[in-house]
Amino acid sequence: xxxxxxxxxxxxxxxxxxxxxGATGWEGIRNYQARNHLRAMKVGDRVxxxxxxxxxxxxxxxxxxxxxxxxxxxxxDRDSAYFDAGxxxxxxxxxxxxxRFVEKFAHFVPIGVLREDPALDGLxxxxxxxxxxxxxxxxxxxxxxxxLGRDGLAGLTGRxxx
DNA sequence: GCCAACGTTGGC
DNA sequence: GCCAACGTTGGC
Numbered sequence: 001x002x003x004x005x006x007x008x009x010x011x012x013x014x015x016x017x018x019x020x021x022g023a024t025g026w027e028g029i030r031n032y033q034a035r036n037h038l039r040a041m042k043v044g045d046r047v048x049x050x051x052x053x054x055x056x057x058x059x060x061x062x063x064x065x066x067x068x069x070x071x072x073x074x075x076x077d078r079d080s081a082y083f084d085a086g087x088x089x090x091x092x093x094x095x096x097x098x099x100r101f102v103e104k105f106a107h108f109v110p111i112g113v114l115r116e117d118p119a120l121d122g123l124x125x126x127x128x129x130x131x132x133x134x135x136x137x138x139x140x141x142x143x144x145x146x147x148l149g150r151d152g153l154a155g156l157t158g159r160x161x162x
Numbered sequence: 163g164c165c166a167a168c169g170t171t172g173g174c
Numbered sequence: 175g176c177c178a179a180c181g182t183t184g185g186c
Contacts, residue, residue, distance in 0.1 A: 007183095007184090009184090031169075032169090033169090052183080052184060052185085053183085053184055053185080056185090056186095057184075057185070111185080128166085128167080129166065129167040129168065129183095129184095130167090130168095130183095130184090131167070131168060131169085131182080131183050131184070133183085
């Protein structure tokens with residue numbers, strides 16, 4: 001099982017929206033590197049749900065892959081912001097997956113914590129200039145972030161409650 | 163709103 | 175294939 005991090009602007013689609021809907025088609029990926037990651041996602045893979053452009057940005061919860069990649073319908077929809085006139089129906093350029101809600105963290109994990117935690121060195125989302133909206137996360141990093149989300153900083157050894 | 167970083171486009 | 179211009183992302 002692989003683990004991933006997916007960004008979403010909470011103003012557009014938040015963890016609360018996913019909790020309400022139960023599951024959703026993950027549409028609108030328009031970056032080849034992110035698309036390639038998306039096509040590698042397997043049923044059962046866990047996904048850290050990251051709020052970008054939030055106040056503050058950070059990891060809000062967990063989703064799971066329910067359905068592997070299929071053509072993103074919005075690429076053929078002229079009324080969609082994601083419409084792509086260059087994508088042919090017999091050779092779809094963009095893909096989507098279906099994600100199911102798993103949990104919303106008791107403790108939102110803000111980007112400042114992701115940056116400062118030595119256990120999370122090398123995490124893609126905190127790399128300067130990182131814009132990739134979907135990328136793999138190591139199992140160790142995933143487990144660490146889930147622990148932070150469930151227990152908060154107080155639950156970790158070597159840290160004082162603040 | 164600013165701006166750094168990055169991806170894409172298109173002229174050559 | 176190079177690279178400047180442009181558009182977008184996303185933290186601050």
